[in-house]
Structure formats: C-alpha cells, structure tokens
Amino acid sequence: xxxxxxxxxxxxxxxxxxxxxxxxxxxxxxxxxxxxxxxxxxxxxxxxxxxxxxxxxxxxxxxxxxxxxxxxxxxxxxxxxxxxxxxxxxxxxxxxxxxxxxxxxxxxxxxxxxxxxxx
Amino acid sequence: xxxxxxxxxxxxxxxxxxxxxxxxxxxxxxxxxxxxxxxxxxxxxxxxxxxxxxxxxxxxxxxxxxxxxxxxxxxxxxxxxxxxxxxxxxxxxxxxxxxxxxxxxxxxxxxxxxxxxxxxxxxxxxxxxxxxxxxxxxxxxxxxxxxxxxxxxxxxxxxxxxxxxxxxxxxxxxxxxxxxxxxxxxx
Numbered sequence: 533x534x535x536x537x538x539x540x541x542x543x544x545x546x547x548x549x550x551x552x553x554x555x556x557x558x559x560x561x562x563x564x565x566x567x568x569x570x571x572x573x574x575x576x577x578x579x580x581x582x583x584x585x586x587x588x589x590x591x592x593x594x595x596x597x598x599x600x601x602x603x604x605x606x607x608x609x610x611x612x613x614x615x616x617x618x619x620x621x622x623x624x625x626x627x628x629x630x631x632x633x634x635x636x637x638x639x640x641x642x643x644x645x646x647x648x649x650x651x
Numbered sequence: 652x653x654x655x656x657x658x659x660x661x662x663x664x665x666x667x668x669x670x671x672x673x674x675x676x677x678x679x680x681x682x683x684x685x686x687x688x689x690x691x692x693x694x695x696x697x698x699x700x701x702x703x704x705x706x707x708x709x710x711x712x713x714x715x716x717x718x719x720x721x722x723x724x725x726x727x728x729x730x731x732x733x734x735x736x737x738x739x740x741x742x743x744x745x746x747x748x749x750x751x752x753x754x755x756x757x758x759x760x761x762x763x764x765x766x767x768x769x770x771x772x773x774x775x776x777x778x779x780x781x782x783x784x785x786x787x788x789x790x791x792x793x794x795x796x797x798x799x800x801x802x803x804x805x806x807x808x809x810x811x812x813x814x815x816x817x818x819x820x821x822x823x824x825x826x827x828x829x830x831x832x833x834x835x836x837x838x
Contacts, residue, residue, distance in 0.1 A: 535765065536761075536764035536765060536795070536823065537764075537765045537766075537767040538763070538764050538765055538766050538767040538769075538772065538773060538776055539764045539776060539780075539791065539795060539823075539826065540795045540796075541767045541773070542773055542776050542777050542780065543689075543780070543791060543792060543795045543796045544795070544796055550681070551680060551681060551684050551698065551701070552698070555680065555698070555701075556673065556676045556677060556680055559676060559680070559702055559705055559706075560670075560672070560673050560676060562702070562706060563669060563672050563705070563706070563709050564669055564670075566706065566709060566710065567667075567669040567709075570710075571667075
C-alpha cells in the first residue's frame with residue numbers, strides 16, 4: 533500500500549500553505565498571556581478556597597464552643613464609653629492606620645511597576 | 652529519547668518555564684498546519700485552527716501522561732479541532748456506490764495509484780483527493796505525507812490499527828472510482 537507512488541507524489545507536492553512570518557512569535561505571545569491568566573486564576577482559586585476553609589473553621593469553632601461546650605462570649609469592646617477626649621484619640625489612631633495602609637499600598641504598586649519588565 | 656526530552660520540557664513548562672513551549676512550536680507548528688490545511692483547505696481557517704490546536708494543547712498540558720508520543724497527542728488535538736470546524740460548516744461529500752467499490756480488482760487500483768509519470772492522471776488524482784471526506788483526507792495525509800506508521804495513525808484518529816488498514820484499503824478504491832468517473836466525464 534505504501535508504494536502508491538502517484539498518490540504519494542500528489543499529496544507531497546500539493547500546496548503545503550506555509551505559515552506566515554512571525555506566526556510562532558505571535559502564538560508564543562498568546563501562550564505567555566494564557567500562562568499569566570492561568571496563574572492568576574490559580575491564585576484567585578487558592579485564595580478563595582483558603583478563605584472559605586478559614587471562615588468555615590472559625591464558624592465551626594464558634595459553634596462548637598457556644599453550643600457544645602456552652603462557653604459564654606462577652607465582647608468588652610462593646611462596653612467602651614466614648615467621651616470627646618477618647619473620640620479625638622480614636623480619630624488620630626484611625627488617621628495613622630489609614631496613612632500606613634495608603635503607604636503600604638503605594639509601596640506594593642511601585643514595586644509591581646518596577647518588576648513588570650522582568651515578566 | 653525524544654519522548655523523554657518532551658516529558659522533561661512539559662514538566663518544566665508546568666513548573667512555570669512557559670518559554671520552553673516555543674520549542675514545541677518550532678518543531679510541530681509546520682507539520683500540524685500542513686495536516687490541517689489538507690482537511691480544511693481555506694488558508695486563514697487552517698492558520699486559526701493551528702493556533703487553536705496549540706492553545707488547547709497548552710491549556711491541557713497537565714493531562715498529557717506520556718502514554719503516547721507528544722507529537723501523536725498534538726496531532727490528535729489538531730485532528731479533532733479540524734473535524735469539529737468542518738462539522739460546523741456542514742460540507743457535503745459525494746456518496747459512492749459500495750457495490751462498485753467492493754467489486755474493483757486490486758491490480759487495477761494498484762496500477763493506477765503507481766502511475767506517477769502521467770501528468771493528466773496526476774491532475775485527476777488531485778481532484779479525486781479533493782472530493783474525499785474529511786476523515787479519509789486526514790488518513791491519507793498522515794499515512795502518505797507525514798509517513799506515520801499505521802499504529803500512530805490509529806492513535807491519532809482514535810481507531811484500531813485494523814480499522815485504519817480497512818479504511819486505507821477503501822480510500823484507495825474510492826480514489827480509483829473517482830478518477831475513473833472523471834475520465835468518463837471527460838470522454
């Protein structure tokens with residue numbers, strides 16, 4: 533069967549339709565993008581799963597303590613009385629915490645900008 | 652040896668060295684494209700399907716377990732991608748009378764398919780190949796052009812080796828019938 537010379541010849545000489553110049557580079561760019569997307573998807577999925585498991589564990593622990601071990605919860609923070617003096621102090625602490633968060637956010641943003649060309 | 656090297660590359664790609672995928676592109680993009688273009692004759696479609704094949708292969712790379720050659724696995728994806736594209740377009744192929752195909756003498760078929768000096772016959776052969784259904788075209792491309800062994804062709808087309816042999820036998824007869832009907836038309 534493999535000696536069908538005429539059939540072999542027409543199949544081998546027929547237009548092979550070469551791929552255009554830069555096809556592999558273009559495709560490789562798509563593959564790289566897909567790899568990044570895959571990585572991001574994996575990160576989001578892992579984060580979601582870890583959060584879900586954590587919340588479930590916390591909820592489970594609370595339920596166990598409250599209903600099976602009959603532990604009474606009291607939140608001391610609810611008994612705090614706000615005066616004008618403590619109010620201004622809380623305001624200052626919140627301002628400092630907010631500032632620290634903004635600075636940390638900016639630090640992460642600039643770091644990601646700096647590391648971008650390496651990807 | 653090649654299989655081992657491919658497995659090593661796949662492991663590294665899955666570990667994050669995406670750039671190594673380019674070696675697969677360099678090695679297999681052209682042969683895969685040349686098979687697809689014989690199934691889907693439109694150049695633009697064939698190019699897009701080649702791209703789809705590699706993207707699918709990359710997305711499902713972790714499912715390749717090394718039970719066949721990496722090239723076989725890639726060809727299988729390419730074949731399935733091309734087949735589903737042709738199904739969407741609903742191309743119809745001429746139906747040949749089974750009794751005529753079965754009654755053909757082997758010697759006549761062998762003689763016709765080996766006459767490679769007759770240019771007029773070569774043209775008719777080419778036209779006959781164009782009229783074949785998608786699976787038959789893929790089959791003869793893999794067997795005659797890519798020179799793949801029967802067992803590999805069977806693995807790509809998801810058939811048994813015996814089935815491939817039978818199909819090859821029938822495709823040769825179909826080509827003969829189509830060439831003869833072209834000859835009768837021109838008379």
